[in-house]
Amino acid sequence: MAHSVSVMVALSEGARASAAERPTESMAAMAQVAETGRHTLGELRRLLGAVRTDGETPTLEHAPQPGALQLTDLAAQFRRAGLPVRLDLAGSASADPAVGLTVYRIVQESLTNALRHARGVTQVTVGVTWSAESVTIVVQDDAPAAPGAQPPGRGILGIRERAALYAGSVEAGPAAGGGWRVLVRLFWTKERA
Template identity: 60%
Template sequence: MVVYVTLAVLMGWLSLEPPHVTPLWPMVALGVGGIAVLAGRHRYPRIAFAGAMVLPVLSLVGGSSAESLLAVVAVYSAGVRCNARTAWLSFTIAMACGAIGALAFTARGSLLPPILGLAPRMVPGGTSLDWVNLYSVIAMVLLIATLLGTNRGHRQRHIRELVDRAERLARERDQQAETARILERERIAREMHDVIAHSLTVMIAISDGAHAAADERPDEAKKAIARVAETGRRTLGEVRRLLGSVRVDQGAPTHAPQPDASQLTSLVTEFAAAGLPVRLVVTGAPSVDPALGLTVYRIVQESLTNVLRHARRVTSATVIVTWLTDAVTIVVRDLSSSVALSSNTGRGILGMRERVALYDGVIEAGPHEDGGWRVFARLQREDG
């Protein structure tokens, strides 16, 4: 804006130096129009561009020619703000207007101002060579302005794209971290439920048996209390391991590894000690995948815990684990005369469904047609 106003005043003053033929009011009107174009080029870019194309032509016809700077600013701004196609379209329009303006300027007879101390001379009509020379200068200036504008615009758009990409990657990283935290909390909650619910159920069952045998069979009661203490210590160790996995300030945990399918015999023995006779049948070659082994162990553990907690008058339970080449099936069935599951079974069944879903499996849990409760699960394996 300041550069244009300074140039317009200087060119207007030089055009008014005697002898002159250029009136004052057209230069004032063109100057006001040029200021309006520059002031509104950001808010009204299309209108400003149209004004920047028309005013230079009018200025070359009957003004000081200072408004030619508006066309240079217009093509430069188009290169900065718009894409390459729009920028070169603006350049083409400016070249057409420049051709008209150069033709009008060379056709009119005007007094050239004495710029840089040069003596004024008359241009009576002009020739084709004058038009070619003037248009060549206009074309060169417009081309340079367009190239500078497109180069700067491309650089700015590239920087904005890099910034947007960095922000998008940062958001995706934060979302992935939050998702990982949620999944980890779900995993820990599932593990805590399996460990604590199973252990408390076993401890309660053993304690009830010890209380019933305390008067008549004190030795058996003492053994039962010892098993309660052993179960409690083992549960405390597993809880510490689970909590230690989320403690980042005390180094890696040193507790025992998570159970797998090879410990099903110990699990069945523990339930038998709690008063639930369990028959275990395992066929096939077990998987070497520790995660799959843990899933099988937790499904059997949760199913037997539900039997011990909810079933009434249980005579026995059967666990059948069949390892196939591409899958593993689990069947847990109790032979109780009746089953009374609570209306709110907590996270037990939901936890089993979530574990099975990780292996594209299916699970069914419900009363069996011959009585009792039956849990059937099938999980896909990839190491077979």
């Protein structure tokens, strides 16, 4: 839900800033804010239904957690939010739902960071390459370098925590050719996949 709220804030700030010069784009961004808000409200209702303490059994259905198979939908959601995302998938995704959820959340966080921080970006490339016992995730944008380096935020720390669950590694920082790059490698045993 925090990712969705971050997207809503970024979109609404962008819409406000460009309303006078680009009203059509601003209206489209606000429509995406409304769609994201409705989705987040549904998630919040499911969460509150699951943690009720009044002795009643929750009646709300629990939506399945997203996974690797929803990466295409995730990329499309960020495209609708105005982020030019290209998604490149290679190999067969792990059948382990926990691995799939981890990959999804890492890509989601990386794209949320690009939407919030990458000014002037014309392309964000997401590459996810699967092998029998690992997955490599690369998310790179082509935004011009921002003045002054900023320390990693909570999003990168969250990515590091997720990667640690899979004996993984994370590299995040300015890319050699410009822009920002996040490179994550996750590993598991065949039994877990």
